[in-house]
Amino acid sequence: MRKNVPNSSTLSSFFKLIVVAFxxxxxxxxxxxxLSQGEDYAAGxxxxxxxxxxTQYIAALGHPGATSGGGAQSWGLWxxxxxxxxxxxxxYKRLREAGGVAPSRWQFDSSDWWLEEHGLIMEQPIFxxxxxxxxxxxHRTVTAILTVHPADRTGDRRWELDNGATLYDVTHLACRSAxxxxxxxxxxxxxxxxxxSAFPVAPGGDMPPVEGCTKQDYAxxxxxSIGVEE
Numbered sequence: 001m002r003k004n005v006p007n008s009s010t011l012s013s014f015f016k017l018i019v020v021a022f023x024x025x026x027x028x029x030x031x032x033x034x035l036s037q038g039e040d041y042a043a044g045x046x047x048x049x050x051x052x053x054x055t056q057y058i059a060a061l062g063h064p065g066a067t068s069g070g071g072a073q074s075w076g077l078w079x080x081x082x083x084x085x086x087x088x089x090x091x092y093k094r095l096r097e098a099g100g101v102a103p104s105r106w107q108f109d110s111s112d113w114w115l116e117e118h119g120l121i122m123e124q125p126i127f128x129x130x131x132x133x134x135x136x137x138x139h140r141t142v143t144a145i146l147t148v149h150p151a152d153r154t155g156d157r158r159w160e161l162d163n164g165a166t167l168y169d170v171t172h173l174a175c176r177s178a179x180x181x182x183x184x185x186x187x188x189x190x191x192x193x194x195x196x197s198a199f200p201v202a203p204g205g206d207m208p209p210v211e212g213c214t215k216q217d218y219a220x221x222x223x224x225s226i227g228v229e230e
Contacts, residue, residue, distance in 0.1 A: 050228070051225060051227075052225050053223065053224070057172075058076070058146075059076040059179075061074050064171070068159060070157070072128070072148045073151060076125030085122070111189070115178055115180065115194065117201040118200050119194065133145055135226070137170055143170075143224075144162055145163075147161075179215070183212055189210065195210075
């Protein structure tokens with residue numbers, strides 16, 4: 001029996017359709033947060049080279065609408081995601097009984113402790129954030145270069161974001177974090193007083209107050225790459 005064999009014209013049209021479909025798919029479904037694109041973009045501004053790192057997190061303070069400012073000496077860095085290393089509030093008693101040593105081997109400080117959006121007690125970030133360039137994003141629409149300058153004569157470290165990005169643009173809204181310290185010297189500020197019903201905290205929302213504590217909410221920036229000197 002004779003088989004139907006497509007002619008060359010039919011094959012040409014078929015392959016054209018495949019190419020058009022592929023290009024359309026690439027344009028429509030290209031992710032808005034593309035790390036390789038971010039690195040090319042960074043290299044094109046000031047010729048800074050960036051090295052990818054395992055995801056890190058910056059704890060930042062500043063007006064959400066600011067593109068630059070001072071006070072970066074009060075910013076910190078979590079080189080490892082602190083969430084999976086956290087301790088649930090209902091296990092705080094066990095944490096105390098262990099001398100404040102968490103299962104992940106970090107040390108709890110009752111005079112200076114952190115909570116995240118699910119009510120996990122976190123290890124402190126490393127202070128201060130080192131001067132340098134960081135590729136940061138909020139995993140929404142904007143990726144930008146954060147420059148942290150060395151301290152000036154007064155000890156202040158200035159920071160700035162490139163390309164008109166604001167601190168809000170590069171804040172990961174789903175990650176909430178706050179620092180808790182005693183209201184008075186020698187006073188009690190315990191995670192045991194944290195209102196468990198307040199968790200999880202909605203993206204972009206304020207962390208809850210805790211009786212006996214002062215609270216400082218920090219924005220969380222995701223670091224994908226770090227600038228390296230040639």
